[in-house]
Amino acid sequence: ALHKTSGMLRRDWGAMSLYHREDLPFALRESEMPGSYSELGSALGWQDIWTSGQRRVGATPVRLPAACPTQLPRSASLA
Secondary structure (H helix, E strand, C coil): CCCCCCCCCCCCCCCCCCCCHHHCCCCCCCCCCCCCHHHHHHHHCECCCCCCCCECCCCCCCCCCCCCCCCCCCCHHHC
8 A cells, every 4th residue: 555655654763662762871773772671671760670660760761742733734645
């Protein structure tokens, strides 16, 4: 369906993340990223990523969600 309408699928960071890529305390390069989910939780400041929602003082903040659009743009193909 995307090909027929000259559309494209874009995969962006953050679809399954609480964190904006610019807020991460490490670069998104394999050599600098945490090696496990536990290391990720520790790098972001979680007490225990597996069993607790508590974060340490100075933990990486979670941004507020973006506002929901009040109106979607009209597609040129539907006009």
